[in-house]
Every structure is written in C-alpha cells, then in structure tokens.
Amino acid sequence: MNRHTDMKQSALIVGLLAALAIVPGTPVGAVESAPASQAVPDVSRIAPTPPMGWNSWNHFAGRVTDADIRSAADFLVSTGMRDAGYVYVNIDDTWQGKRDASGVLHSNERFPDMQALSAYIHSKGLKFGIYSSPGARTCAGYEGSLGHEAEDARLYAAWGVDFLKYDLCSLREDMKKAKAEHPDDPDVTKNMMIAAYHKMGDALRATGHTIVYSLCQYGVDDPWKWGPSVGASMWRTTGDISDSYARMSKIGFNQAGLAAFAGAGHWNDPDMLEIGNGRMSADEYRTHMSLWALLAAPLLAGNDLSKMGAADRQILTNREAIAIDQDTLGKQGDRLYQDGDLDVWSRPLSGGRVAVGLFNRGESPRDVSIELAKVGFPGGARVRDVWKQKDLGRRSGSVTDTVPKHGVTLLIVGPQ
Numbered sequence: 412m413n414r415h416t417d418m419k420q421s422a423l424i425v426g427l428l429a430a431l432a433i434v435p436g437t438p439v440g441a442v443e444s445a446p447a448s449q450a451v452p453d454v455s456r457i458a459p460t461p462p463m464g465w466n467s468w469n470h471f472a473g474r475v476t477d478a479d480i481r482s483a484a485d486f487l488v489s490t491g492m493r494d495a496g497y498v499y500v501n502i503d504d505t506w507q508g509k510r511d512a513s514g515v516l517h518s519n520e521r522f523p524d525m526q527a528l529s530a531y532i533h534s535k536g537l538k539f540g541i542y543s544s545p546g547a548r549t550c551a552g553y554e555g556s557l558g559h560e561a562e563d564a565r566l567y568a569a570w571g572v573d574f575l576k577y578d579l580c581s582l583r584e585d586m587k588k589a590k591a592e593h594p595d596d597p598d599v600t601k602n603m604m605i606a607a608y609h610k611m612g613d614a615l616r617a618t619g620h621t622i623v624y625s626l627c628q629y630g631v632d633d634p635w636k637w638g639p640s641v642g643a644s645m646w647r648t649t650g651d652i653s654d655s656y657a658r659m660s661k662i663g664f665n666q667a668g669l670a671a672f673a674g675a676g677h678w679n680d681p682d683m684l685e686i687g688n689g690r691m692s693a694d695e696y697r698t699h700m701s702l703w704a705l706l707a708a709p710l711l712a713g714n715d716l717s718k719m720g721a722a723d724r725q726i727l728t729n730r731e732a733i734a735i736d737q738d739t740l741g742k743q744g745d746r747l748y749q750d751g752d753l754d755v756w757s758r759p760l761s762g763g764r765v766a767v768g769l770f771n772r773g774e775s776p777r778d779v780s781i782e783l784a785k786v787g788f789p790g791g792a793r794v795r796d797v798w799k800q801k802d803l804g805r806r807s808g809s810v811t812d813t814v815p816k817h818g819v820t821l822l823i824v825g826p827q
C-alpha cells in the first residue's frame with residue numbers, strides 16, 4: 412500500500428469515526444453509559460415476548476422477490492401460522508436499489524413498490540420487516556445505511572416498516588481499518604460498532620413509529636451486554652445458522668449461560684429457524700424448535716411456506732412449544748446438566764411451572780431422566796409431554812423417556 416492510499420484511508424477512517432461520533436480512545440463506558448439525552452431507551456413494550464414471524468434469507472437468499480414475500484404472507488395465513496403467532500414478514504438482504512441525488516434509497520426491480528407490498532402484508536393482519544447495514548454495503552453488496560441513517564429510518568417509517576434487522580457487514584472492514592490506525596486503543600472497534608448501532612436506534616425512535624430493532628453482528632463483543640442501551644429488542648448471539656443438525660445444535664447448545672441477559676423486551680437471538688428446509692430429520696427439527704423455545708428465542712421461520720409439508724407445519728405450529736417460547740414470565744432457560752451426549756435444559760414458566768428438555772445428541776436412542784426435585788418439585792408434579800401431546804399424570808421421583816437419536820422429549824412440569 413503506498414503512502415497516498417494510506418493517507419486516503421486515514422482520512423476515511425477519521426471521517427467514519429466522526430460520522431459515528433466516536434473519538435479514538437473513547438473508553439467503552441463512554442458509549443455504554445450514554446449521556447442523559449440518550450438515556451437507555453425503554454423498548455420493553457415493543458417486543459414484550461420474543462418476536463415471531465418469517466424471514467426470506469434461509470430459503471430464498473439473494474433471489475427473493477416481491478411475489479415471494481406476498482406468497483409468504485398468504486401462506487402464513489392459510490397454514491395457520493399467523494394465528495399461531497408468526498406475524499412478522501421480513502425481507503432480508505438484496506431488496507435495495509440505488510440512492511437518488513437527494514439521498515433517498517429506492518428498492519430494486521424485484522421490489523417495484525414497497526408501499527404496496529407493505530399495504531398487502533398489513534391487509535393480512537401481518538407486520539412488515541426489512542433489512543439494512545450500518546456499513547456502506549450490506550453483506551450481499553447492496554446499499555447500506557452508513558451516513559443515511561435518519562433518511563433510511565424515515566423511509567422505513569413511511570413504508571410502514573415494523574421491524575429492522577441491522578447487519579454489521581461492511582462496517583466490519585471499516586472497523587479493521589480503524590484498529591490498524593489505532594492499535595493502542597483496545598476498544599476502538601467495539602466503540603465504533605456500538606455507536607453505529609446507537610445511531611440507527613436513535614433514528615428509528617425519532618420516527619415515532621414502533622419498530623422492532625434487531626441487531627445482527629454475530630455476537631461480537633457480547634451484544635447482550637449493550638444491546639438494550641442502543642434500543643435493540645433482540646441481538647444475534649452467533650454466526651449464521653444453516654440447515655444442518657451439526658450447525659444448529661452447535662449454536663443452540665452453545666447458548667448456555669446467556670439467560671440472565673434476556674427478559675421482556677430484549678432477547679438473545681441464536682438466529683432464524685431452518686425447520687422445513689429439508690436437511691434435518693423431524694427429530695432434529697423438534698430439537699431445533701424445543702431448544703429455541705427453551706431459549707426464549709425469536710421464532711423466525713425461514714422455509715418456503717408454499718411447499719411446507721404437514722410434519723414441518725406441526726413442528727412450527729405446536730401451540731405448547733410456542734407457549735413455552737412466548738411465556739410471559741420472560742425468563743430464558745439454561746442447561747441443567749450434561750452427561751456426554753445427554754443434555755438436559757430447563758426454563759421457568761409462569762404459574763410455577765417449568766419446561767424441561769431431555770435431549771439426546773448421540774447417534775442411537777437413549778434413556779434420559781429428570782429428577783423432579785432438580786426442577787423444584789421434590790414432592791412430585793404433574794407432567795405433560797409437549798410433542799406427544801400427552802398428559803403423563805402426577806409423577807414423583809424422576810421421569811425417564813427413551814429419546815431418539817438427535818431427538819428431544821419436551822416436558823412441562825407443574826404443580827397442578
């Protein structure tokens with residue numbers, strides 16, 4: 412790299428830091444504990460329970476069109492998913508076109524009329540979600556919001572957007588350059604990222620519209636510690652999921668220890684659902700749904716709803732699994748114990764009940780047990796099997812079930 416490029420880069424970084432209102436060397440606390448005018452926003456009413464809906468990325472990726480989104484809205488209604496709680500219809504990356512001379516972003520030719528699309532979605536009793544990046548470019552190389560945060564937030568509000576996923580993408584490259592420029596500042600990249608997320612959070616709030624703000628930065632620098640301070644309702648805790656048991660289970664079971672950071676209005680997000688995309692067995696998809704419910708995770712389906720079979724629909728719409736996810740106590744579950752391939756998780760629920768997941772991560776069926784005393788019922792409890800949809804009656808001591816390979820038995824244990 413020659414000196415001229417170096418100088419150009421320095422100027423760019425200083426410009427970026429200034430745009431994000433960051434002074435190199437600013438201690439993390441300066442961003443984390445915002446000044447009074449930016450007091451921690453109360454977004455608890457925006458997403459009192461984990462948001463539920465559908466997102467285009469996992470199935471349609473960069474091919475998504477207006478017609479796909481309308482079809483998803485239609486099928487959310489006809490499959491009963493909307494009535495089961497899946498209300499957000501979220502376009503992920505690749506809807507963006509170009510900015511015009513006045514800085515207004517337009518959608519591309521695959522989305523000829525966003526206002527009309529939004530009206531269509533709303534007419535079905537659904538909500539409309541969209542995607543952007545704090546960087547200049549999205550991950551798929553489309554126009555991001557850097558330097559246009561307020562304009563973009565106003566555009567979303569004018570379109571009736573109810574949900575924004577804000578994906579780090581190209582800001583990561585700017586962060587790397589800033590780090591190279593300020594090698595002695597351990598927090599320069601973190602501060603830059605938090606400021607960027609703060610900026611859009613403020614811009615969304617300034618519109619006066621209720622917009623779920625969903626951070627996507629792959630869990631870098633513990634977003635569960637600062638997400639609420641930027642006005643986020645949810646934040647990704649991991650890299651991308653894929654439709655494989657290995658990846659889904661690695662992400663899901665790695666969520667242990669994060670329960671304290673979730674609660675009404677702010678949720679850990681281990682990424683969207685892959686149920687129905689075809690590369691996992693029904694037992695594996697039940698594990699996916701059960702883990703996400705125990706984790707109080709946002710439930711964003713990511714399959715082609717027009718081709719969804721009965722088995723996948725039953726997994727996605729199991730009312731009792733959804734009720735665990737949406738439980739009003741708002742407490743995320745956690746691992747109770749692990750013994751080799753056997754992994755047992757629990758989640759406190761309203762009404763003094765507890766959800767228990769008996770997972771078998773091994774390659775052949777295994778008996779998995781839970782001692783009822785370990786989940787607060789030393790004198791016994793009533794037990795219900797969520798996937799078999801069966802009351803097991805009053806039990807004392809422990810409950811044991813034979814759990815298939817990569818499968819789960821999901822129980823609700825309660826006093827009554």
Ligand code: GAL
Pocket residue numbers: 468503504549550551578580627650651
């Ligand atoms: C990734 C993100 C995915 C999807 C994709 C779009 O960074 O984690 O969920 O949004 O970008 O390009």
